[in-house]
Amino acid sequence: MKVVLENLTKKFPERGRKARGEVTAVSDMSVEIPDGKLIGLLGPSGCGKSTALNLLCGLLKPTDGRIFFGEEDVTNLPAEKRGVGMVFQNYALYPHLTVRQNIVFPLENLRGKEKLSKEEMQRRAMEVAKLVQIDELMERKPGELSGGQQQRVAIARALVKMPRILLMDEPLSNLDARLRLQTREEIRRIQRETKITTVFVTHDQEEAMSISDMIVVMNRGVVQQIGKPQEVYDRPVNLFVAKFLGTPPINVFRGQIRQGMLYIGKDAVLRVQGCADREVFAGIRPEGFVLHPQGALTCHLNGVEVLGRDISVVSTNEACENTVIRSIISAESGVDTGSGTVRFHVKPEKVHIFDRETQERIPFETERAGE
16 A cells, blocks of 8 residues: 655644744655555654654644545544554553454454454454464463563554554564564564555664665654665765764764865865865764774774674764764774874765755765875
8 A cells, every 4th residue: 555645744732831833743744655665764752753653543633734545535534444553662452351352352343344253353363463473372461471472462453454554653662672673573574474564663773774665764843865774874865864874873073175175174084076165064984984004084092892793993083073983893903002093094985075054965976085
């Protein structure tokens, strides 16, 4: 089922003693979600992603704009008639019911032509339980299950109605790190097997990038960028997107472009073509540093963190906006920790230049200085 959000806007009355107007939670949002794909809707807290999800499922009505499921305009359709499956952050399972009863519950509320026989309800419940691999837990109650198992019950309950689209609101936030990894892989497997169009809301960029066919990055109610995860990471449209995506985060430096050269402080770091002289921010991904004794960029060495296959060189530079610079290099690289300084070349494809005022990315062609 293709889903289209067309100029979607949601405003709420401002609250508090000094409230005078409205707060825009979602602003002019236009997104086309292809049929059968998993879309990650992500951004920091308060960016509007959960509001967008509630507009999709019908729990909120938009101030402006339209929502289409396929060719059907569902903007004013009640939530219960949209054919949406919802998985909440807190699972919302009934503690006094068994797993089987929790899964069957949505089917017991169907009326009219949609009403099913008890046999059909049980058949469907077992079918989705096998899909999410909890068919051996059907007689247990939620309190007897792990967090990951409870999450699977919540997914099964959402799927049992055979929804047109599946919406997930921070579904992994209550799990520990290992379970989060395991469960997100399971969500991806289930989505691929069912081919249900799925919208996955999260503030965790690594989570969204790892399982999504496409990501939608939001900030302050506005869509910043839409695209395949790797494409958005490699070509962020602005400084916000560049800083939001990536672990460790991108290293941001104050710089200047002068006569076809990118300067960070006094260091001429890259030759750039097609850029007028101006003040800029230079973003360098942690994996974009090459340790070299004659490197163009000189930093003060703070220390080295061993990561196993790689090491993180921790350093500082007066032009850096980050507290420290983190450079991920091979563990086989030798770092002279007694020198007090460290020098790097930078990989051109891992450098992004942004206008200092607009913070929009500046396209350019480049090569390393000194080559």
